[in-house]
Amino acid sequence: MSDDQRDQTPAEPAPVPAGPQPEPIRFFGTTWVEHDGGYALLRVGLAIGSLATAIASAVLLRLAYEGLEIGNVGPFLSISVVVLFAVASSIAFTKTWASFSRRPAPSSDEAALKGLKTIGFIGSLIAYFLRCLGEAPGEKLCRAEYERAQVEYARRRSTRTGNPAARRPKRKK
Numbered sequence: 001m002s003d004d005q006r007d008q009t010p011a012e013p014a015p016v017p018a019g020p021q022p023e024p025i026r027f028f029g030t031t032w033v034e035h036d037g038g039y040a041l042l043r044v045g046l047a048i049g050s051l052a053t054a055i056a057s058a059v060l061l062r063l064a065y066e067g068l069e070i071g072n073v074g075p076f077l078s079i080s081v082v083v084l085f086a087v088a089s090s091i092a093f094t095k096t097w098a099s100f101s102r103r104p105a106p107s108s109d110e111a112a113l114k115g116l117k118t119i120g121f122i123g124s125l126i127a128y129f130l131r132c133l134g135e136a137p138g139e140k141l142c143r144a145e146y147e148r149a150q151v152e153y154a155r156r157r158s159t160r161t162g163n164p165a166a167r168r169p170k171r172k173k
Contacts, residue, residue: 020149023142032139033146039136047132054125061085061122088120096127100138 022030027046031037068078095110095117104110117124131137 019153020146022146025136025138025142028136028139032136032142043132043136047129050125050129050132054122054129057122057125085120085122088116089123089126090120091123092117092120093123093127096124097131100127100131101141103141 022033024030025032028039028042029037031039031042065078065081068081091113095113128137
């Protein structure tokens with residue numbers, strides 16, 4: 001065996017920590033657990049980014065509306081477009097805001113509303129911005145689940161008294 005082959009032996013795997021692991025949140029990873037690793041800077045950056053994106057999107061929608069006015073499509077279509085985006089944005093805001101505090105049911109209509117949430121993307125961006133002002137979006141939900149899992153793990157670990165096979169059999173009466 002050559003020296004090159006000896007150097008390529010696999011390293012020992014990293015030890016798996018005992019107990020439940022926190023769920024990473026998009027853009028934040030697991031910094032939400034201890035609020036370390038630039039957590040505050042990430043929150044501020046994502047809040048500013050989502051607000052800037054919402055403003056830029058609103059400007060683009062305004063330009064698109066002006067294009068409809070220049071095209072002289074009529075008041076019905078112009079009003080319909082404004083109402084469509086307003087309703088879609090409010091639904092997207094509501095659904096996005098609710099998704100930060102509870103998991104959707106497996107049989108929910110979230111997949112059916114995906115297109116509507118895409119049209120109302122400004123509402124989702126504003127919900128993300130507002131949630132970033134207080135915490136990482138979804139942090140409260142993940143924290144509650146993580147703490148519940150830790151308590152459950154501690155309860156399961158504390159009730160163990162050893163190897164059940166090594167216990168003495170119960171006396172028969």
